[in-house]
Amino acid sequence: MFSPWVSHPWTFIQSPSRGFSSSLDQLLPAPHRAEISASEHMDLGIVAENEKVQLQDGNDGMYQLGDSQEGMGKLASSKTDFPARVLFSEEEKLKISKDLVDLQIETNKMKEQYETENFELKNMILALESRVRELELCSEKVTGERDSLRERLRALESARKELAQEYIILKSNYLALGKELDQEVRRNEELTQELLNLAKGRNTLPGTESTHLPAMAHQSSAELERVRGKPEDVVASGHERQELERNLLGNQDHIKVELEKLKKTHDWQQKLEERVLGLGKELQEAKGAIGDTQRRLVEQSAVLLTSQSQLQEVEAENSRLQLRLKELNEEYRSRLARYIRDVANYMDSKSNHVTGHSKAPADHAAMKHFVDNMLKDIRASYKSREEQLARAARGYKKRMKDLVKKHENLLIAYGLQREQIRSLGSSAVDCGPAELHFSISDPELLTNTTRELNRLREEKAKLEMQLQELQKKRLKEASAFPLPPEQQLDEEGWAEVRKQLREFTHNTQEDLEQERSQLLTRAVVAEEQVLELQEYVDQHLARYKQEILRLRNAEGSEGPRVLSARAAAAPPLPRARTVSHDP
Template identity: 35%
Template sequence: MVKRNPERCHQPLNCPACPRGRGTGSLLGTTEALATQATVLQQQVCKELVDLQIKNQRLQEQHDAEIFELKSEVLWLESRVLELEQQGARAAPAEADPGCYPALAQELGHKAGGRGHSYRCRLQSTDFLTPENKQQELGGGTGVQPHSPKLPAEAKWAQEQHGAQQKALETCVAALGRQLQGAWEEARTAGQQLTAQAVVLSACRGQLHQAEAENARLQLQLKKLNEAYAIRLQHCARTVAGYADGAGPKPTAAALRTFLETTLEDMRAAHHSREQQLARAARSYRKCLADLSRRHEELLTAHSVQQMLVDPVGAPGTPRAAFGVASSDVALLPLHTVTEFSHRTQNQARLEKQLQKLKAQKGSSEVSQGATLQPQGLEAASWAQIRQNLQEFARGTQAELERERAQLLVRATMAEEQLSELQEYVDQHLGRYKQEILRLRKLVGTGDPWKVGAIPSDKLQHPRTCSH
């Protein structure tokens, strides 16, 4: 085989006789290995995402089953309340009809036990004057005189006590049912909001990992291009030096001119490709920032609703302006997103008005009912505990989300700085390469260096791709 001299090789970089060609082959092998690793990592991420979705579906099914059980329990409580109301309705005619006192006294005797027995003994001791009353007592078997002056007062007092206890029990059961239903509704809403926020955070993290992988790939490609351009410039410099010294064969001017033009066109194509890559990266960063702003606005809306659920009285909490979106972030949002935000704000205001009306109706109904002090104290204590727990949960969730948002903003800023540094690096080195080509053309004596198609010096500095 004929060995080629790498010092005077005019073949392309993939020439097998040239050691630099073999180096380029190794670089291509490294690129393929990195691409394979990136594909494997992407498959792993997709598999983890599918597993998370399956787990989320299972948790949702479990949550629906618990909600069904709670609804069944609430229906049972409502049926119990209806039974108590029916018992109260049956007891009301007995109070209006004086002839039903014996049956009412018998029922109260069966329920109260000892109290009914004492009533019968007391009535037997007082009703010994007339044999007709005694015969009526033995025949009826109730031990109660309808026409006794003391019996209506005792029965009326017992009925009033029973009615008061029944009303207190009904009020307590209704209050507990409302508390249970409200607590489960708030827990379900909080769980849904937490799930949505977790999905948003996982999506933001995935986008951040994709941006980091794209940045690493672009840096590796830039390094390879710099090495290839350095090898080409060295080869061109050696060729021109050999021609100037007259040590080697004299190449034709057309061949050298063609080689320089080809090199310059390759550099232009590489620079244009790099500009396109930087523009795509800037667009992706802008899209990520817009998505982050939209997620932040949704979280603010969820936080406002949750704060209203936690503290319906209107206690001072974290103001909405403290977590507001900057004007620069809002300017990046598209028109349909801004319209959607305005609709959500209007819906939120409408829901707030409805909630205030319901609170006013609830307050008036509670005042008209005139419930006892003990159930009101229990209800206030339970509501205070629920509000405290939900406030702690809301504050912890909001703090965690704000920390995540701050970290994402810092990473986005760092990525933008790295992008601008890479663009400056590319512009600087391309300008140096073009100046070196011009110097070589002047040495060769090809005439005016700008007639070949080079870019003037005032166009070397390309405008930066704005990512803000």
């Protein structure tokens, strides 16, 4: 039974039959040619089928050969593209490392900005709190003055009412005395008129004068005495009236002066009330600003807490990865050392057994290259471990600097609080120990600035002790011998001078501490940036040098380049390269 290719055998076999018969004529001897020509027509179908099978086998072999050649071409192209791909991956790694360094620098900048903003907000809060305390003290003082002025105003009102009542009584007495004076004047006029009439009658009646003379003389003398006494009474009442008028006028002047004083105090009280209202508004605004700053601080503290938790997680993960890397490096170094030991033993045993000298130098060179690569990997692992430990040491040093900085800020705040407590002048409140008691004594953590500050704090503590001893001694002397008023006034003046000096010292110290903290922050940030940039330059400069050497070796050599000990020990790669160059 024939296949579809042989459905018409004569159309397919005509040309091959000629070639086949000619080939048989050339290959076979003459006796067999007749037999083959006789049986040619009989076995034509079998021969055609065999030839077809042979042709199909040849086609399959050609196809397989083409596939193998195509695979070899792809392998050669992939091996030629391998350095380019490695270079591209190294460039990607360098880009990623550069982005990571940029991200770290940006993170440090954000940390610096956050620290400066936090410090400014804390200073603002302290200033606002001090302003609030001043406003509260001022409001209490104004309230006390207002109450005292109200009491004084009530006393002046009561005195004014009493003076008005006395004035009314004196006015009524004055009017009554005026009426009595008018009556006495009228009576004096009547008496003078009677005396004139009597004198006229005496001149006209001399006879009757002699008879009535004693009685009239006695009556006239009594009347004259009474009339003489009346002017004296009138003069005395006039003097009393003048004295009363003077007293009333003096009281009126005093009342006017007191009223002017009351008006001035009232105006001053109104101004104080307006000032209190303004201070209250400022206090409300300050409280609002404090609320805003507190909300911002709460938000920033929440962000800080999340960042700290994330940082702790990252640090834990980093420490775990570093520990894992350390274990892998140790295992890798131990394996490399064992491989080197095995290679040395193998080479020693081989040098004892092998007698030929033609192949030995090549084996020794290859083995030397292999061992050099292993030693290079060991040195690289040690160098990576050293870099890891150096980074950990720098991180520890940075954390210690941050802690020292925070400790300095706390000492500054503690010193300001002690100065505020001492400025109040209250002996019942304890200011606490001196700042020197909490200062750092480790010489490795101290800088020149901190040493100078510690020296100044020590001198300040000594001066405070001397001042306390002098105050105690002065109190004992004052209790034993009371001071005169002039010396007490001098003491008050000296206390005011000391208070002003303390305020000046406090303000100057606060300004200097703020400037010092800003300079310390800038110096720490600059040191961190310099260290990071130096580390970045050192790492990537070494990597760039290695990359340049590797690329030069890859361009200059046609053979494979051993990248590591495992790659050098793997035999399939060089065999694949030799096979790829066979066609």
